[in-house]
Amino acid sequence: MVIKIPYFEYSGKQIFYQIKDNNSQNTLVFIHGAGENSNIWENQFYLNIEYNIIAIDLPSHNKSNSFPELSLDLYVDVVKKLVDSLKPKNLILGGHSMGGVVIQEYYFRYPNDVTALILCSTGGKMRVGQLIFNSIKPNYQEYLNYLKVGFFYKKTSKKLIENVILETSQIDPDVTYRDFKICDAFDTLDKTSSIEIPCLIICGKADQLTPVKYSQFFHDKIINSKLCIIEKAGHGVMLEKPREVNTAIESFINIESFIDNYLENND
Numbered sequence: 001m002v003i004k005i006p007y008f009e010y011s012g013k014q015i016f017y018q019i020k021d022n023n024s025q026n027t028l029v030f031i032h033g034a035g036e037n038s039n040i041w042e043n044q045f046y047l048n049i050e051y052n053i054i055a056i057d058l059p060s061h062n063k064s065n066s067f068p069e070l071s072l073d074l075y076v077d078v079v080k081k082l083v084d085s086l087k088p089k090n091l092i093l094g095g096h097s098m099g100g101v102v103i104q105e106y107y108f109r110y111p112n113d114v115t116a117l118i119l120c121s122t123g124g125k126m127r128v129g130q131l132i133f134n135s136i137k138p139n140y141q142e143y144l145n146y147l148k149v150g151f152f153y154k155k156t157s158k159k160l161i162e163n164v165i166l167e168t169s170q171i172d173p174d175v176t177y178r179d180f181k182i183c184d185a186f187d188t189l190d191k192t193s194s195i196e197i198p199c200l201i202i203c204g205k206a207d208q209l210t211p212v213k214y215s216q217f218f219h220d221k222i223i224n225s226k227l228c229i230i231e232k233a234g235h236g237v238m239l240e241k242p243r244e245v246n247t248a249i250e251s252f253i254n255i256e257s258f259i260d261n262y263l264e265n266n267d
Helices: 038-046 072-086 098-109 130-136 140-150 158-169 173-185 189-194 212-221 242-255 258-265
Strands: 007-010 013-020 026-031 052-056 090-096 116-120 199-204 225-230
Touching: 007 072, 013 038, 013 072, 026 038, 026 072, 026 098, 038 052, 038 090, 038 158, 038 242, 052 072, 072 098, 072 173, 090 098, 098 116, 098 173, 116 242, 130 140, 130 173, 140 158, 140 173, 189 212, 199 212, 199 242, 212 225, 225 242
Parallel strands: 026 052, 026 090, 090 116, 116 199, 199 225
Antiparallel strands: 007 013, 013 052
16 A cells, blocks of 8 residues: 655645545545644545545644644635546545534635545534543643543554553643634534535444534434444544444445435436
């Protein structure tokens, strides 16, 4: 497997992304969550699909350049810039947690761009507990310690948890704080039923940050959707249970023809 690691330019700054180029006209773009980076999707580069697979470092995250102000508008605009440069025939957007916020907002602004959504451990309303805000800036280590419990299923391997905590520790605490502010302000519950494209909804059964009821709401409101609740997984479901997540995505794209049926009926 060859993963390229290029950059693209946005407002004179460099945005980093990883890509597995399958020489396809179709593209799947993954967006990470608050205080994360593109490596959170490392296991999804093994997907057996006829799509190019991309994962972005959002502005001020990991290998992308720093931006003085972070906002949902900025994140959506960055994704739009990449999409416009690629011009895929079919575009699937996948988002984890805050990444799910980004891709929902992208769809509401540019519905004709998007063929399908993968909503992973996210919601249409993303209120953030005061415990998180109170810990990030004064004591980032306290927040990292909280993630060990709040982000994962109780029996997730310590090595995996340590690796994620290490990745998160390298993000500027102020960036993580502003990410959570974006989440906390997001509320599009009244628009969820207007999502017409196929959606795969993935959630760990033990997710404490975005509980199963968030995903069930999506499934109840989005007519053309499939809900996949994965056992023995928390908020980091795609890391904790990569095989199950990849199987769900492959089935959604390749086997059950959710997307093909939608496209045929909307030509």
